[in-house]
Amino acid sequence: MEKACIDINELINVFSNNEGAVYQSDKLNCFYVDFGGKFARYNCLSLQKLKKVVEEIDIEALLLNTQRADFELVTFNGCEHIYLLSALEIISLKDLLQGTFTMFKLNHMVNDCLFRLVY
Amino acid sequence: MKDLMRIKCLISQDIETLLNQQIKKEAHSSSLYLSMASWCNQNGYDFSADYFTKQSEEERAHQLKLFKYVLDMGGNAISPEVTGIKSDFAGFREVFEDALEAEIAITQSFKNLASRCLKEQDFVTMEFLNWFLKEQREEEYKARRALELFEVIGEEGTGRWEIDKHVNDISYSED
Ligand SMILES: [Fe+2]
Ligand SMILES: [Fe+2]
Numbered sequence: 073m074e075k076a077c078i079d080i081n082e083l084i085n086v087f088s089n090n091e092g093a094v095y096q097s098d099k100l101n102c103f104y105v106d107f108g109g110k111f112a113r114y115n116c117l118s119l120q121k122l123k124k125v126v127e128e129i130d131i132e133a134l135l136l137n138t139q140r141a142d143f144e145l146v147t148f149n150g151c152e153h154i155y156l157l158s159a160l161e162i163i164s165l166k167d168l169l170q171g172t173f174t175m176f177k178l179n180h181m182v183n184d185c186l187f188r189l190v191y
Numbered sequence: 192m193k194d195l196m197r198i199k200c201l202i203s204q205d206i207e208t209l210l211n212q213q214i215k216k217e218a219h220s221s222s223l224y225l226s227m228a229s230w231c232n233q234n235g236y237d238f239s240a241d242y243f244t245k246q247s248e249e250e251r252a253h254q255l256k257l258f259k260y261v262l263d264m265g266g267n268a269i270s271p272e273v274t275g276i277k278s279d280f281a282g283f284r285e286v287f288e289d290a291l292e293a294e295i296a297i298t299q300s301f302k303n304l305a306s307r308c309l310k311e312q313d314f315v316t317m318e319f320l321n322w323f324l325k326e327q328r329e330e331e332y333k334a335r336r337a338l339e340l341f342e343v344i345g346e347e348g349t350g351r352w353e354i355d356k357h358v359n360d361i362s363y364s365e366d
Contacts, residue, residue, distance in 0.1 A: 084192050098193045116199045120267070173204070176196050183194040 077104065077111065086179075087171040091164035094172040107165055112153045121148050123169040126162065134159050200265035206316055207266040209304050214257045215271035216300055220293055221250035222276045227286050229278070236283060236355040242337075246290075253323070260319055283351050284341050291334035298327040329363040336361045 077083070083095035083104060092107030103114045105122070114122060125148050134142055144162060146155040157165065202210070224247035232240035261268040280286045301323050308317040340354045 086192075096192060096195065101193070101195060101198075103195075116195055117267075120204075176194075177203075179192050180194050180197050183197070 087168065087175045089164060089168050089171065091161065092168050094168060105168075107168060108155050108157060108161060110153055110155070118148075118151060119169075119172075121151070122146075123173060126166050126169060129162055131159050131162055134162075202261070202264045202266055202313065202316055203311060206304075206307065206311065206313055207261060209307055210257055210261050210266070210316075211269045211271075213300060213304060214254055214261070214268065215273070216297060217250050217254035217257060218271045218273045219276070220297060221247045221254060222273050223293060224250060224290070226276050226278045227280070227290065230280050230286060231283075231355075234283070236351070238355045239283075239286070239358050242358045243286075243290075253326070256322075260316075264315075283354070284338075284346065287334070287338045287341070291331070291338055294327070294330045294334045298331060301327060332363045333361050 078095065081097040081099055083097050086094045086096050086103070088094070092105065095104040095106070096102075097104070101115070103116075103119050105112050105114060105119070125146060129144055129146070134144060142159045144157055144159075146157055146162070146165070147153065155161075155165070200207070224243045228240045228243035228247060231237075231243060258268045277289065280289070301320060305317060305320050305324065308314070308320065337358055340357060344350050344353050344357075346354075
């Protein structure tokens with residue numbers, strides 16, 4: 073199903089790590105996050121929200137707290153997906169999203185240089 | 192690959208974060224001035240209470256101006272949580288000392304924002320910030336002049352009463 077989606081929408085791999093990948097569709101102006109067994113669609117705003125939610129999780133507190141399991145639910149209002157992630161998975165997702173947004177910055181610079189600056 | 196984030200929003204994430212921090216600082220200033228107005232009122236300094244109430248409204252206007260800019264540029268403006276507002280002052284003079292200190296901190300904050308804009312070559316936000324940089328001239332000037340009344344008039348006798356009466360006369364003009 074993932075493969076089919078990638079082919080049909082001509083997805084571009086923005087960033088990947090060992091646990092997952094983020095793709096962009098120039099056709100549909102959206103993103104797909106392939107992580108934790110889900111292939112989920114996001115728009116600009118919701119992807120930013122996801123990053124914010126993941127970054128706000130206090131992983132240290134999660135690991136040090138012996139009263140509860142080392143799992144965390146990751147979702148937000150308006151998000152169609154819920155992730156149940158272990159501390160290690162949260163670290164991976166954080167890394168994935170940070171890498172993604174760094175690639176966005178890089179892509180922005182490339183776009184500026186190639187198409188936008190008029191000399 | 193399309194630059195989707197840029198298509199959505201003119202300002203970078205870093206600038207957006209700094210602007211949201213500034214929104215929070217202006218909200219904090221507004222609350223602080225209101226707190227000063229309350230203290231002045233309760234201690235019989237009615238003119239100063241009016242002065243600080245007006246300042247509080249100005250800070251609220253600054254907050255909204257920044258808020259609108261972030262939204263107009265396609266960003267996410269965050270309504271700030273304001274906590275830890277000082278409400279007890281050691282004396283009349285301390286209120287004005289704190290007011291100047293708060294304005295100096297705000298000026299510094301805008302300088303940081305401006306330097307970030309120049310680093311990113313975000314001249315659009317830089318141009319927007321010019322209004323605030325200019326405003327800080329007036330804000331610091333007024334706070335400094337008010338504090339100077341304590342030196343010029345002195346606090347002895349009817350000094351504080353006199354100072355209170357003249358606080359609203361302070362005005363700034365560029366020429
Ligand atoms: Fe202000
Ligand atoms: Fe101010």
